Amino acid sequence: MTTIKDVAKQAGVSVATVSRVLNGNGYVHEDTRSKVEQSIRELNYTPNEVARSLYKRKSKLIGLLLPDIMNPYFPQLARGVEDEMQENDYRLIFGNSDEKKQKEMEYIQTFVQNNVVGVISSTNDPEADMYTGLNIPVVFLDRTSNDRPSVFADGREGGRIAAQEMMLRGSKEITVMQGPADVRPALERFEGAVEVLEERGAAYQVLKTTSFSLTDAEGFAYELFRQYPDTDGVIASNDIVASAVLKEAHRLEKRVPEDVQIIGFDDILLSSLLAPSLSTIHQPAYEMGRAAARLLIELIEGQHIERSSIEFPVEFMERQTTRKVES
Amino acid sequence: MTTIKDVAKQAGVSVATVSRVLNGNGYVHEDTRSKVEQSIRELNYTPNEVARSLYKRKSKLIGLLLPDIMNPYFPQLARGVEDEMQENDYRLIFGNSDEKKQKEMEYIQTFVQNNVVGVISSTNDPEADMYTGLNIPVVFLDRTSNDRPSVFADGREGGRIAAQEMMLRGSKEITVMQGPADVRPALERFEGAVEVLEERGAAYQVLKTTSFSLTDAEGFAYELFRQYPDTDGVIASNDIVASAVLKEAHRLEKRVPEDVQIIGFDDILLSSLLAPSLSTIHQPAYEMGRAAARLLIELIEGQHIERSSIEFPVEFMERQTTRKVES
DNA sequence: CTTATACCTGTAACCGGTTACACACGGATG
DNA sequence: CATCCGTGTGTAACCGGTTACAGGTATAAG
Numbered sequence: 001m002t003t004i005k006d007v008a009k010q011a012g013v014s015v016a017t018v019s020r021v022l023n024g025n026g027y028v029h030e031d032t033r034s035k036v037e038q039s040i041r042e043l044n045y046t047p048n049e050v051a052r053s054l055y056k057r058k059s060k061l062i063g064l065l066l067p068d069i070m071n072p073y074f075p076q077l078a079r080g081v082e083d084e085m086q087e088n089d090y091r092l093i094f095g096n097s098d099e100k101k102q103k104e105m106e107y108i109q110t111f112v113q114n115n116v117v118g119v120i121s122s123t124n125d126p127e128a129d130m131y132t133g134l135n136i137p138v139v140f141l142d143r144t145s146n147d148r149p150s151v152f153a154d155g156r157e158g159g160r161i162a163a164q165e166m167m168l169r170g171s172k173e174i175t176v177m178q179g180p181a182d183v184r185p186a187l188e189r190f191e192g193a194v195e196v197l198e199e200r201g202a203a204y205q206v207l208k209t210t211s212f213s214l215t216d217a218e219g220f221a222y223e224l225f226r227q228y229p230d231t232d233g234v235i236a237s238n239d240i241v242a243s244a245v246l247k248e249a250h251r252l253e254k255r256v257p258e259d260v261q262i263i264g265f266d267d268i269l270l271s272s273l274l275a276p277s278l279s280t281i282h283q284p285a286y287e288m289g290r291a292a293a294r295l296l297i298e299l300i301e302g303q304h305i306e307r308s309s310i311e312f313p314v315e316f317m318e319r320q321t322t323r324k325v326e327s
Numbered sequence: 328m329t330t331i332k333d334v335a336k337q338a339g340v341s342v343a344t345v346s347r348v349l350n351g352n353g354y355v356h357e358d359t360r361s362k363v364e365q366s367i368r369e370l371n372y373t374p375n376e377v378a379r380s381l382y383k384r385k386s387k388l389i390g391l392l393l394p395d396i397m398n399p400y401f402p403q404l405a406r407g408v409e410d411e412m413q414e415n416d417y418r419l420i421f422g423n424s425d426e427k428k429q430k431e432m433e434y435i436q437t438f439v440q441n442n443v444v445g446v447i448s449s450t451n452d453p454e455a456d457m458y459t460g461l462n463i464p465v466v467f468l469d470r471t472s473n474d475r476p477s478v479f480a481d482g483r484e485g486g487r488i489a490a491q492e493m494m495l496r497g498s499k500e501i502t503v504m505q506g507p508a509d510v511r512p513a514l515e516r517f518e519g520a521v522e523v524l525e526e527r528g529a530a531y532q533v534l535k536t537t538s539f540s541l542t543d544a545e546g547f548a549y550e551l552f553r554q555y556p557d558t559d560g561v562i563a564s565n566d567i568v569a570s571a572v573l574k575e576a577h578r579l580e581k582r583v584p585e586d587v588q589i590i591g592f593d594d595i596l597l598s599s600l601l602a603p604s605l606s607t608i609h610q611p612a613y614e615m616g617r618a619a620a621r622l623l624i625e626l627i628e629g630q631h632i633e634r635s636s637i638e639f640p641v642e643f644m645e646r647q648t649t650r651k652v653e654s
Numbered sequence: 655c656t657t658a659t660a661c662c663t664g665t666a667a668c669c670g671g672t673t674a675c676a677c678a679c680g681g682a683t684g
Numbered sequence: 685c686a687t688c689c690g691t692g693t694g695t696a697a698c699c700g701g702t703t704a705c706a707g708g709t710a711t712a713a714g
Contacts, residue, residue: 051381672698
């Protein structure tokens with residue numbers, strides 16, 4: 001590897017001068033500057049970020065922690081974060097937490113050990129010591145925190161909308177699927193839906209689920225129609241689960257949306273491709289990722305922060321698993 | 328941040344001794360060891376990986392470069408890589424290349440600047456200088472390279488199988504969609520399919536496509552049935568494109584698989600959830616990711632390497648977009 | 655009793671950058 | 685002519701670890 005010393009020798013100057021050229025600070029004579037730049041080009045030199053990071057005690061690295069990149073919702077967040085970071089010359093150290101505290105801690109620790117300058121995390125416990133004790137900025141993505149920077153969608157409102165649309169379109173026996181209890185956004189959606197149902201005195205049932213994986217989802221879908229064969233409206237905890245419900249409804253030869261309406265959550269790629277296509281609550285995941293990255297960069301670079309919590313609105317995507325509303 | 332000096336002072340020894348305890352090498356008296364370990368615990372000390380990396384000229388970081396994490400195929404690869412790396416105490420610096428040489432180069436450069444000890448890349452040009460000039464191990468994932476370590480699925484055979492199954496199930500006017508010409512696996516699938524079609528003297532047409540994104544795919548699907556309204560079998564370049572074709576077929580009120588059969592490629596989550604579910608060529612993406620990570624680790628740790636190229640078999644997943652074959 | 659050897663520990667150089675500080679030079683100012 | 689200041693450059697300390705090397709002690713071997 002070529003080092004700053006090689007460049008200095010080649011250009012006939014000291015390492016300090018090369019460093020000044022590199023960073024564009026201090027005085028450097030124009031002729032010297034060109035000589036150094038030429039040597040840099042000739043030797044194809046790029047500075048070692050590790051050495052820089054050690055002295056300055058900060059790197060150009062960001063830690064990104066998501067529950068599971070295989071869940072189709074998260075790649076959109078990840079890509080939003082990556083694009084924004086890439087454009088601002090930051091790089092990502094990436095890890096999957098599986099919503100497990102242990103893995104989360106391990107990652108946070110190695111983030112710190114590698115001098116990351118900021119962290120973006122989807123955690124269910126923003127108040128955990130591993131976060132409150134960090135002395136670098138953290139942005140919580142897809143998760144709410146009262147007093148710490150976060151970027152999230154209005155899950156409660158999403159749940160409310162889902163329930164309203166369900167009732168508006170004529171479902172009388174609604175089943176609300178409650179996602180994993182320890183996953184915050186899942187809980188909020190659920191609460192939002194139940195709120196509306198209670199307010200209006202509607203009949204509804206709850207089916208608790210414990211995971212978002214497809215194989216598990218198929219089991220929940222089976223269970224749903226076994227326990228509540230007469231349900232005519234299902235508010236699913238996300239689009240994966242909704243897909244499984246749709247598939248099971250087909251298997252039972254129920255007509256969708258005539259016999260049973262289904263509303264999902266997230267609006268992943270899959271949703272628009274299903275037949276019938278899935279009505280769902282859209283979250284602007286890619287934009288949320290970008291926003292989280294922008295916010296983190298502002299925090300890192302110490303600019304004035306307007307709002308340190310950004311809530312994105314959600315939107316009902318009317319597709320084919322809900323009935324048309326007569327106008 | 329607490330440093331090794333703080334620990335040394337607290338334990339009343341030199342930094343060298345602390346280092347020895349940390350790394351478990353050299354002689355350390357049992358009593359000293361416990362004292363040091365106690366101080367480490369009390370101060371909640373973890374060594375700075377950046378300093379380590381600088382001296383040893385190697386880190387515990389791996390560079391992972393994928394075309395686009397939003398394409399549903401890649402998260403599976405990524406997760407496979409991540410799981411295997413995580414279990415072996417390596418961390419990932421992750422980037423999306425969008426199949427663009429420029430972005431690829433930028434990432435490779437910052438990988439090097441950060442002292443990564445290995446790289447896993449899905450590139451279309453493994454022979455590019457940026458790879459051949461690297462003096463750290465590189466494993467090419469989902470891409471073939473003759474003489475360099477790589478992990479990939481048998482795309483050509485996949486294409487052959489698709490064509491065979493298509494014909495076996497009675498399609499007479501097959502349309503083969505050719506993926507982006509510069510994406511190697513897409514090309515191989517295409518070539519495999521055409522090979523079989525030629526061998527058997529079957530009638531077929533080719534539709535060239537230039538991207539894998541869903542919006543573009545919908546355009547290609549439209550174009551396909553406009554140009555070849557009589558086609559009764561479509562071999563799509565991947566499952567996303569296949570989904571778009573399926574949707575368009577529905578729109579045109581063609582029956583699937585009676586009027587037109589469709590075979591995709593990849594076997595992403597989506598495929599089994601569509602209605603009718605999508606027949607496709609399965610690639611074991613998650614396992615491929617793990618295998619690439621394992622291979623890279625072996626390369627890094629200098630163990631004996633049995634095979635430096637690993638080809639995974641593909642498999643026809645018979646679902647509902649192909650007709651049953653009479654037995 | 656001398657010497658070899660295993661065990662234990664500390665000092666200091668080193669990794670590749672950044673930057674505080676010292677110094678030198680030349681023109682402007684009084 | 686003395687002083688000051690802007691410009692330009694080099695020396696060396698520093699970041700937080702690792703490790704070569706030296707040196708000291710205790711025990712075993714000759």
